[in-house]
Amino acid sequence: MPLNRTAAALLLVLAGGPALAADTAPATNPLVERGRQLSIAADCVACHTAPNGGAPFAGGYAIDSPMGPIFSTNITPSKTHGIGNYTLEQFSRALRQGVRPDGAHLYPAMPYTAYTQISDADTEALYSYFMHGVQPADQPTPATQLPFPFSVRASMAAWNALFLQDQRFTPDAAKTTEVNRGAYLAEALAHCSTCHTPRNALMAERLGDRHLAGGAVGPWYAPNITSDPQHGIGGWTEAELVQYLRTGHIDHKAQAAGPMAEAIEHSLQHLPASDLKAIAAYLKQTPPIGAEQAGAPTRFDRGQASRSEFDLRGQATVDAGWRIFSGSCAACHQANGTGTGNGAYPALFHNSVTGADRADNLIATILHGVSRTVDGKPQFMPAFGDAAAFTDRLSDQEIAELSNYVLAQYGGSALRVDAEQVRVARAGGEKPLLAKAQPFMLPALMVLALLVLVALVALVLRRRAR
Structure with a gap:
């Protein structure tokens, strides 16, 4: 799981x-x-x-x-x-x-x-x-x-x-x-x-x-x-x-x-x-x-096929995300996002990743790809954010632009992704509060120990004064 x-x-x-x-x-x-x-x-x-x-x-x-x-x-x-x-x-x-x-x-x-x-x-x-x-x-x-x-x-x-x-x-x-x-x-x-x-x-x-x-x-x-x-x-x-x-x-x-x-x-x-x-x-x-x-939003029934990949070809000014989609995604997921008939490359609409109420899995999939072998047959999507595989083929900004294009065209979602979200995902995801607090824990304990020591000294001095 x-x-x-x-x-x-x-x-x-x-x-x-x-x-x-x-x-x-x-x-x-x-x-x-x-x-x-x-x-x-x-x-x-x-x-x-x-x-x-x-x-x-x-x-x-x-x-x-x-x-x-x-x-x-x-x-x-x-x-x-x-x-x-x-x-x-x-x-x-x-x-x-x-x-x-x-x-x-x-x-x-x-x-x-x-x-x-x-x-x-x-x-x-x-x-x-x-x-x-x-x-x-x-x-x-x-x-x-x-x-x-x-x-x-x-x-x-x-x-x-x-x-x-x-x-x-x-x-x-x-x-x-x-x-x-x-x-x-x-x-x-x-x-x-x-x-x-x-x-x-x-x-x-x-x-x-x-x-x-x-x-x-x-x-x-x-x-x-x-x-x-x-x-x-x-x-x-x-x-x-x-x-x-x-x-x-x-x-x-x-x-x-x-x-x-x-x-x-x-x-x-x-x-x-x-x-x-x-x-x-x-x-x-x-x-x-x-x-x-x-x-x-409901995850599984949002979005529809899109003609934008066809319509934007040849235009002087186009969406930055479209350029990336056309060059890196359309060949497998098809220009209209319908995927392949055998399901090896899924449709991008009516899809739990693009229709979700958060973009984590869309970003992570672009960054890390897909790899699973079932019945001896591999299912694979390249990791477009993997420096080892593609020399950091897509930057944080490019992945954000691609994510926004896919969400707008196929997810039916108002979600927007920025480069900072991608940077956090590339670094391993949002850190919980406990992890964020770690650098301050040792200094805090030292200060606490010092306060306890000062209190003990003050107590001893008061007793001697009496």
């Missing part, structure tokens, strides 16, 4: 990872095989495998959290650098409470706040898989070094006391077996809420009033997936949801990119159809939550 962490109160997971097949050969031991299947549903391989050929589950993948890069750990059964010496109890405590055998706390970029719901039986199956179904990799991973005070892992004990609901999943007797299965998959294993729920000032999920109502994930925005028909997925059929979860594409509705594309590539496409149907059934019955701002 996107590890390992640290802080005084913390972090947002980027549910993503390297391009590595999530599936491996079935195991012969039934418990190990069950654990393998659960690891796919939990998308463990994506975050615990380094890019460019890293050994599966050997860690080293850098998660760009708002507080700084967090490196995933080696979870192979290596006894020198992995979890080979963990007991089942120690594995369970790390998985569900975020505490390592040495007592050090993990950061909630490893979504233990969701994994805490995993049952005892499934925890044992996962443990059996990682101990007996994964090849040990005796290689170290880079140490996570966040700035003070986030480097103080012990502070996570206070954060957990405030925000960790250390409880196993309990089926709702009023719901069907299928809906309960979908809830367990979505909330515990697939940890959908870690991306699709906004966070409070201390970076904990707002599970009550805004659960699954959408949240920022770096430069991307994980949209509302409640049953609200206008702002969520209430207007989707269950069949459409199942198709999207398996392929990342629904004609004239949505295409997966960024962290969601990675979740589909490594995890969701490998789940049984019955599991995907259960997740869809669960999402369709969640309480509807509308946009925080009234009047936000």
Whole structure:
């Protein structure tokens, strides 16, 4: 739906990872095989495998959290650098409470706040898989070094006391077996809420009033997936949801990119159809939550084909965004924005990216492109803001101009994008207040300590005077 962490109160997971097949050969031991299947549903391989050929589950993948890069750990059964010496109890405590055998706390970029719901039986199956179904990799991973005070892992004990609901999943007797299965998959294993729920000032999920109502994930925005028909997925059929979860594409509705594309590539496409149907059934019955701002547009039915690309050809004065669209986008998405007939390049209207009430995902898609492989077939759009790929082919101003042209012509939206928004997205997205406050925390603590010292000295002097 996107590890390992640290802080005084913390972090947002980027549910993503390297391009590595999530599936491996079935195991012969039934418990190990069950654990393998659960690891796919939990998308463990994506975050615990380094890019460019890293050994599966050997860690080293850098998660760009708002507080700084967090490196995933080696979870192979290596006894020198992995979890080979963990007991089942120690594995369970790390998985569900975020505490390592040495007592050090993990950061909630490893979504233990969701994994805490995993049952005892499934925890044992996962443990059996990682101990007996994964090849040990005796290689170290880079140490996570966040700035003070986030480097103080012990502070996570206070954060957990405030925000960790250390409880196993309990089926709702009023719901069907299928809906309960979908809830367990979505909330515990697939940890959908870690991306699709906004966070409070201390970076904990707002599970009550805004659960699954959408949240920022770096430069991307994980949209509302409640049953609200206008702002969520209430207007989707269950069949459409199942198709999207398996392929990342629904004609004239949505295409997966960024962290969601990675979740589909490594995890969701490998789940049984019955599991995907259960997740869809669960999402369709969640309480509807509308946009925080009234009047936000419906995402999926806005805009129409446009003739502007044809009409502006040859004119002396044309929109700057049109020039970029004509040169970089029209060949694939077609001059009128209808996309290709086979869906490889989607239409730009009736599109959740161009019809949204915010431009995050449009900007991020232009900057970072699209890359997902489903059924062995890659779906690809180049990253026009990637310096490595295109020597910074499009500047912040150019991406803003292109975004405004696409929004005006195909999104039916009054949204406007400026170069500063693109600059922030290119730098990793808007920083939360906690991250913005970090440079001032140490000086503030020093001033506080000095004031306490002055107060103590004054108290001692008063007592001596008496």
